[in-house]
Amino acid sequence: MSSASNFFTSKLSDTLGWARKYSIFQYPFVTACCGMEYMSTAAGHYDVDRFGAGFPRFSPRQSDVLFVVGTISHKMAPVLKTVYDQMCEPKWVVAFGVCTCTGGFYDNYSTVMGIDTIIPVDIYIPGCPPRPENVIDGLMKLQDKIQRGEQSRTLYDPRTKTGRPAHVQQGYTIAQHIKDIESAT
């Protein structure tokens, strides 16, 4: 830290992490009831701006953190993937609420059972919906992760029940996808 000669010494990566974690430009991908709790977290009472995350951008090009707030249906999944792909590096993803974490109480023809099967997720905030305190806790954990310079690069594969590198997903073809459907039914 400060020495007698008034020089400030640190690692560049630490400084970058410090700068990034206090200027989170978030993209709110709000699809369902969790949106209410997201709004109350963002509003004055809980004031997410204290953590430098009070500036939502509605363009994925300008944002660092993708907040996926609410149930994602199979019809919506390609849209979510496109939004994630359009974001510039470095980027992080927060799964807000149980529906985005695991599918929650849904187990039906229309719901994606956890967005981590489509895009890599950094922080999971469970709850139906999570309380603002819970969200802020998740946000602080995300800040720690940003400070450490870590990003999630794995997807959850329900067939093997393990993670796999995200780039495998990119080669996942429609033909393979149809084969998967047929083998599972």
Add this chain to the structure above:
Amino acid sequence: MTPLQRIQEKFSKEIIETHAFRGDETVIIRPGALLAVAQFLKETPELDFNFLMDLTAVDYLFFAGGRIQKKSRFEVVYHFYSLKNNQRLRLKVPIDEENPEVDTLSDLWPSANWYEREVWDMFGIRFKGHPNLKRILMYEEFKGHALRKDYPFNKRQPLIGPMN
């Protein structure tokens, strides 16, 4: 004269069954007479059912755990409301499994357009004469009709990503 009595008087041959409970009247008619009955309900000045409140379908496969076997597998259910008379009427039309088709009401009530698309999407019942009969909730790639009782409850058809 109640709407039920008027229909009974005019379409006695087309009625399969009627019942009424505390002023809520239900008529079950043959599918061939649907358009005529609907037009009669809407365009008779004293009835004036100007509001199609709901249009949905029921799949009676495995009804009551399979103990009750209906003649027709499906029923399309219409709920009409007359704002002028503050009166409701429920109309049901049995639909066969082999040829699940019935006339569209979208020419009489424009709101039927999207309802009928939903019924097509979820139950696979076609509406003859519908201007734009395609899926409204599910994606075009989706195979089958999700709310049919023989659609496997654990069948998944994701657009992207693995089966889950």
